Amino acid sequence: YVGQEKVRPLTGYGMYATASDWSRPARTMIGTAFFYLATDQWRYDTSDASHLASPLGAGRFTGKLPADLIATSARLGWMPSYPTFTRNPPDLAEEIRRSERPPGEYISEQLRSGQLGFACEDPDAEENWPRVLTVWRSNLLGSSAKGDEYFLRHLIGSEDSLRASETPPDARP
Structure with a gap:
């Protein structure tokens, strides 16, 4: 049983695993x-x-x-x-981009109106x-x-x- 103990390089793996290059701290689900x-x-x-x-x-x-x-x-x-919302994240991001509104405002409105829900x-x-x-x-x-x-x-x-x-x-x- 050798080779399973470490992820090398952990920093790089952690970046991809938790998307910490986009936002911090990483939000991982239990x-x-x-x-x-x-x-x-x-x-x-x-x-x-x-x-x-x-x-x-x-x-x-x-x-x-x-x-x-x-x-x-x-x-x-x-x-x-996770999954967080009832829509595909890339599709949701494109909708937000097209709306030309801040993401938080757009998501909040979608949740309040019932057009978007939690998965x-x-x-x-x-x-x-x-x-x-x-x-x-x-x-x-x-x-x-x-x-x-x-x-x-x-x-x-x-x-x-x-x-x-x-x-x-x-x-x-």
Whole structure:
């Protein structure tokens, strides 16, 4: 087991991996939330997120599922979520360029009008599927995936041995 320990040069790799040549600091999404949405584990989840809240809290998590909290955190800018929007980033950038308006103003207006949404609000929509998956120093399907049956069925689209039943649509986020 030799050769996996270091990325050389790390600085160059980090630049590409996090697009830090465009903006800083890099905004990377936590893998747990990414795979929870990308592998459709939210379709099977019935846990009430209120058990995550402080007993002194105002009850904001009551009746919400973990997927609801992921979407809320993305909408409020607390945590990045990828894919971010319901449109292809290069297409969105071209729309912004043609509008001749500042990007923040354009995106804000599009979100308020409902013409643009966050991909995490509807992870199964075709335009919201992750298109690129980079796995570094990991055996995603062999040992690193938690719930590999979900990965096989929903991310890869292959045969699986999933025994869980999906939550009825009216009980999903």
